[in-house]
Amino acid sequence: MALIKYSRPNVDLHSKNFSDVLDEFFNESLNYHRDSFMPSVDISETETEFEVSVALPGMNKEDINVDLDNGRLSISGERKLEQEEEGKNYHRVESKFGSFNRSFQLPDSIDEESIEAKYENGILNITIAKREEKVKKQIKIN
Incomplete structure:
Protein backbone atom coordinates (compact mmCIF):
# COMPACT_ATOMS: atom_id res chain seq x y z
CA MET A 1 0.00 0.00 0.00
CA ALA A 2 1.44 3.36 -1.03
CA LEU A 3 1.25 6.33 1.32
CA ILE A 4 -0.20 9.49 -0.17
CA LYS A 5 0.10 12.88 1.47
CA TYR A 6 -3.31 13.89 2.77
CA SER A 7 -4.57 17.39 2.14
CA ARG A 8 -7.86 18.45 3.66
CA PRO A 9 -10.51 19.23 1.06
CA ASN A 10 -11.92 22.75 0.74
CA VAL A 11 -9.24 24.33 2.90
CA ASP A 12 -7.78 27.55 1.55
CA LEU A 13 -5.23 28.84 4.04
CA HIS A 14 -4.57 32.00 2.03
CA SER A 15 -8.07 33.38 2.57
CA LYS A 16 -8.06 32.79 6.35
CA ASN A 17 -6.69 34.95 9.13
CA PHE A 18 -3.74 33.50 11.01
CA SER A 19 -5.76 33.42 14.24
CA ASP A 20 -8.54 31.46 12.48
CA VAL A 21 -6.02 28.86 11.34
CA LEU A 22 -4.64 28.51 14.88
CA ASP A 23 -8.13 28.30 16.41
CA GLU A 24 -9.14 25.60 13.93
CA PHE A 25 -5.95 23.63 14.54
CA PHE A 26 -6.23 23.65 18.33
CA ASN A 27 -10.00 23.10 18.43
CA GLU A 28 -9.79 20.13 16.07
CA SER A 29 -6.91 18.55 17.98
CA LEU A 30 -8.73 18.94 21.30
CA ASN A 31 -11.97 17.51 19.91
CA TYR A 32 -10.11 14.54 18.44
CA HIS A 33 -8.82 13.50 21.85
CA ARG A 34 -12.08 13.90 23.75
CA ASP A 35 -14.31 11.63 21.62
CA SER A 36 -16.52 14.58 20.83
CA PHE A 37 -17.31 16.82 17.91
CA MET A 38 -18.83 20.20 17.29
CA PRO A 39 -21.64 20.30 14.71
CA SER A 40 -22.00 23.33 12.45
CA VAL A 41 -24.71 25.78 13.52
CA ASP A 42 -26.38 28.58 11.56
CA ILE A 43 -28.45 31.16 13.46
CA SER A 44 -30.62 33.67 11.65
CA GLU A 45 -33.34 36.14 12.53
CA THR A 46 -36.43 37.43 10.80
CA GLU A 47 -38.81 40.12 11.99
CA THR A 48 -40.92 37.54 13.85
CA GLU A 49 -38.59 34.69 14.85
CA PHE A 50 -35.13 33.24 15.36
CA GLU A 51 -34.05 30.21 13.33
CA VAL A 52 -31.33 27.78 14.37
CA SER A 53 -30.07 25.08 11.97
CA VAL A 54 -27.70 22.36 13.17
CA ALA A 55 -25.96 19.93 10.80
CA LEU A 56 -26.27 16.44 12.33
CA PRO A 57 -26.07 13.98 9.44
CA GLY A 58 -26.43 10.29 10.19
CA MET A 59 -28.10 10.77 13.56
CA ASN A 60 -31.48 9.60 14.80
CA LYS A 61 -33.75 12.22 16.32
CA GLU A 62 -33.96 10.07 19.46
CA ASP A 63 -30.24 10.73 20.03
CA ILE A 64 -30.64 14.54 20.04
CA ASN A 65 -31.71 16.67 23.03
CA VAL A 66 -32.95 20.26 22.82
CA ASP A 67 -33.45 22.19 26.07
CA LEU A 68 -34.37 25.78 26.88
CA ASP A 69 -33.57 26.94 30.40
CA ASN A 70 -33.56 30.60 31.50
CA GLY A 71 -33.11 31.82 27.94
CA ARG A 72 -30.23 29.42 27.18
CA LEU A 73 -30.80 27.05 24.26
CA SER A 74 -28.80 23.82 24.62
CA ILE A 75 -28.46 21.20 21.91
CA SER A 76 -26.72 17.95 22.80
CA GLY A 77 -26.47 14.33 21.77
CA GLU A 78 -24.18 11.57 20.66
CA ARG A 79 -23.29 10.11 17.28
CA LYS A 80 -22.11 6.53 17.69
CA LEU A 81 -19.54 4.81 15.48
CA GLU A 82 -21.06 1.87 13.64
CA GLN A 83 -19.79 -1.52 14.69
CA GLU A 84 -17.02 -2.79 12.48
CA GLU A 85 -18.10 -5.50 10.07
CA GLU A 86 -16.18 -8.76 9.80
CA GLY A 87 -13.74 -8.64 6.89
CA LYS A 88 -14.12 -4.87 6.41
CA ASN A 89 -10.99 -2.73 6.77
CA TYR A 90 -11.33 1.04 7.02
CA HIS A 91 -8.61 3.04 5.28
CA ARG A 92 -9.93 6.43 6.31
CA VAL A 93 -12.69 7.61 8.65
CA GLU A 94 -13.34 11.34 8.40
CA SER A 95 -16.78 11.34 9.98
CA LYS A 96 -16.90 12.81 13.46
CA PHE A 97 -18.28 10.65 16.26
CA GLY A 98 -18.88 11.07 19.95
CA SER A 99 -20.90 13.43 22.10
CA SER A 109 -37.51 39.00 23.28
CA ILE A 110 -38.27 35.31 22.65
CA ASP A 111 -41.55 33.52 23.32
CA GLU A 112 -40.39 30.41 25.20
CA GLU A 113 -43.70 28.64 24.62
CA SER A 114 -43.35 28.85 20.82
CA ILE A 115 -40.16 26.82 20.37
CA GLU A 116 -40.40 24.11 17.70
CA ALA A 117 -37.78 21.61 16.57
CA LYS A 118 -37.82 19.46 13.42
CA TYR A 119 -35.19 16.98 12.27
CA GLU A 120 -35.14 16.21 8.57
CA ASN A 121 -32.45 15.06 6.14
CA GLY A 122 -29.69 15.39 8.75
CA ILE A 123 -30.56 18.98 9.67
CA LEU A 124 -32.12 20.00 12.99
CA ASN A 125 -34.21 23.16 12.49
CA ILE A 126 -35.33 25.07 15.57
CA THR A 127 -37.66 28.07 15.34
CA ILE A 128 -38.36 30.40 18.25
CA ALA A 129 -40.92 33.16 17.83
CA LYS A 130 -40.39 36.63 19.23
CA ARG A 131 -42.90 38.03 21.70
CA GLU A 132 -45.27 40.42 20.01
CA GLU A 133 -44.59 43.29 22.39
CA LYS A 134 -40.86 42.99 21.65
CA VAL A 135 -41.18 42.85 17.85
CA LYS A 136 -39.69 45.91 16.22
CA LYS A 137 -42.31 48.36 15.02
CA GLN A 138 -41.86 50.82 12.21
CA ILE A 139 -43.15 54.23 13.29
CA LYS A 140 -44.50 56.44 10.59
CA ILE A 141 -43.42 60.07 10.81
CA ASN A 142 -46.14 62.62 10.14
Whole structure:
Protein backbone atom coordinates (compact mmCIF):
# COMPACT_ATOMS: atom_id res chain seq x y z
CA MET A 1 0.00 0.00 0.00
CA ALA A 2 1.44 3.36 -1.03
CA LEU A 3 1.25 6.33 1.32
CA ILE A 4 -0.20 9.49 -0.17
CA LYS A 5 0.10 12.88 1.47
CA TYR A 6 -3.31 13.89 2.77
CA SER A 7 -4.57 17.39 2.14
CA ARG A 8 -7.86 18.45 3.66
CA PRO A 9 -10.51 19.23 1.06
CA ASN A 10 -11.92 22.75 0.74
CA VAL A 11 -9.24 24.33 2.90
CA ASP A 12 -7.78 27.55 1.55
CA LEU A 13 -5.23 28.84 4.04
CA HIS A 14 -4.57 32.00 2.03
CA SER A 15 -8.07 33.38 2.57
CA LYS A 16 -8.06 32.79 6.35
CA ASN A 17 -6.69 34.95 9.13
CA PHE A 18 -3.74 33.50 11.01
CA SER A 19 -5.76 33.42 14.24
CA ASP A 20 -8.54 31.46 12.48
CA VAL A 21 -6.02 28.86 11.34
CA LEU A 22 -4.64 28.51 14.88
CA ASP A 23 -8.13 28.30 16.41
CA GLU A 24 -9.14 25.60 13.93
CA PHE A 25 -5.95 23.63 14.54
CA PHE A 26 -6.23 23.65 18.33
CA ASN A 27 -10.00 23.10 18.43
CA GLU A 28 -9.79 20.13 16.07
CA SER A 29 -6.91 18.55 17.98
CA LEU A 30 -8.73 18.94 21.30
CA ASN A 31 -11.97 17.51 19.91
CA TYR A 32 -10.11 14.54 18.44
CA HIS A 33 -8.82 13.50 21.85
CA ARG A 34 -12.08 13.90 23.75
CA ASP A 35 -14.31 11.63 21.62
CA SER A 36 -16.52 14.58 20.83
CA PHE A 37 -17.31 16.82 17.91
CA MET A 38 -18.83 20.20 17.29
CA PRO A 39 -21.64 20.30 14.71
CA SER A 40 -22.00 23.33 12.45
CA VAL A 41 -24.71 25.78 13.52
CA ASP A 42 -26.38 28.58 11.56
CA ILE A 43 -28.45 31.16 13.46
CA SER A 44 -30.62 33.67 11.65
CA GLU A 45 -33.34 36.14 12.53
CA THR A 46 -36.43 37.43 10.80
CA GLU A 47 -38.81 40.12 11.99
CA THR A 48 -40.92 37.54 13.85
CA GLU A 49 -38.59 34.69 14.85
CA PHE A 50 -35.13 33.24 15.36
CA GLU A 51 -34.05 30.21 13.33
CA VAL A 52 -31.33 27.78 14.37
CA SER A 53 -30.07 25.08 11.97
CA VAL A 54 -27.70 22.36 13.17
CA ALA A 55 -25.96 19.93 10.80
CA LEU A 56 -26.27 16.44 12.33
CA PRO A 57 -26.07 13.98 9.44
CA GLY A 58 -26.43 10.29 10.19
CA MET A 59 -28.10 10.77 13.56
CA ASN A 60 -31.48 9.60 14.80
CA LYS A 61 -33.75 12.22 16.32
CA GLU A 62 -33.96 10.07 19.46
CA ASP A 63 -30.24 10.73 20.03
CA ILE A 64 -30.64 14.54 20.04
CA ASN A 65 -31.71 16.67 23.03
CA VAL A 66 -32.95 20.26 22.82
CA ASP A 67 -33.45 22.19 26.07
CA LEU A 68 -34.37 25.78 26.88
CA ASP A 69 -33.57 26.94 30.40
CA ASN A 70 -33.56 30.60 31.50
CA GLY A 71 -33.11 31.82 27.94
CA ARG A 72 -30.23 29.42 27.18
CA LEU A 73 -30.80 27.05 24.26
CA SER A 74 -28.80 23.82 24.62
CA ILE A 75 -28.46 21.20 21.91
CA SER A 76 -26.72 17.95 22.80
CA GLY A 77 -26.47 14.33 21.77
CA GLU A 78 -24.18 11.57 20.66
CA ARG A 79 -23.29 10.11 17.28
CA LYS A 80 -22.11 6.53 17.69
CA LEU A 81 -19.54 4.81 15.48
CA GLU A 82 -21.06 1.87 13.64
CA GLN A 83 -19.79 -1.52 14.69
CA GLU A 84 -17.02 -2.79 12.48
CA GLU A 85 -18.10 -5.50 10.07
CA GLU A 86 -16.18 -8.76 9.80
CA GLY A 87 -13.74 -8.64 6.89
CA LYS A 88 -14.12 -4.87 6.41
CA ASN A 89 -10.99 -2.73 6.77
CA TYR A 90 -11.33 1.04 7.02
CA HIS A 91 -8.61 3.04 5.28
CA ARG A 92 -9.93 6.43 6.31
CA VAL A 93 -12.69 7.61 8.65
CA GLU A 94 -13.34 11.34 8.40
CA SER A 95 -16.78 11.34 9.98
CA LYS A 96 -16.90 12.81 13.46
CA PHE A 97 -18.28 10.65 16.26
CA GLY A 98 -18.88 11.07 19.95
CA SER A 99 -20.90 13.43 22.10
CA PHE A 100 -21.58 17.10 21.47
CA ASN A 101 -23.08 20.02 23.36
CA ARG A 102 -23.77 23.49 21.95
CA SER A 103 -25.37 26.28 24.00
CA PHE A 104 -26.55 29.76 23.02
CA GLN A 105 -27.91 32.59 25.14
CA LEU A 106 -31.09 33.87 23.51
CA PRO A 107 -32.37 37.44 23.85
CA ASP A 108 -35.20 38.38 26.22
CA SER A 109 -37.51 39.00 23.28
CA ILE A 110 -38.27 35.31 22.65
CA ASP A 111 -41.55 33.52 23.32
CA GLU A 112 -40.39 30.41 25.20
CA GLU A 113 -43.70 28.64 24.62
CA SER A 114 -43.35 28.85 20.82
CA ILE A 115 -40.16 26.82 20.37
CA GLU A 116 -40.40 24.11 17.70
CA ALA A 117 -37.78 21.61 16.57
CA LYS A 118 -37.82 19.46 13.42
CA TYR A 119 -35.19 16.98 12.27
CA GLU A 120 -35.14 16.21 8.57
CA ASN A 121 -32.45 15.06 6.14
CA GLY A 122 -29.69 15.39 8.75
CA ILE A 123 -30.56 18.98 9.67
CA LEU A 124 -32.12 20.00 12.99
CA ASN A 125 -34.21 23.16 12.49
CA ILE A 126 -35.33 25.07 15.57
CA THR A 127 -37.66 28.07 15.34
CA ILE A 128 -38.36 30.40 18.25
CA ALA A 129 -40.92 33.16 17.83
CA LYS A 130 -40.39 36.63 19.23
CA ARG A 131 -42.90 38.03 21.70
CA GLU A 132 -45.27 40.42 20.01
CA GLU A 133 -44.59 43.29 22.39
CA LYS A 134 -40.86 42.99 21.65
CA VAL A 135 -41.18 42.85 17.85
CA LYS A 136 -39.69 45.91 16.22
CA LYS A 137 -42.31 48.36 15.02
CA GLN A 138 -41.86 50.82 12.21
CA ILE A 139 -43.15 54.23 13.29
CA LYS A 140 -44.50 56.44 10.59
CA ILE A 141 -43.42 60.07 10.81
CA ASN A 142 -46.14 62.62 10.14
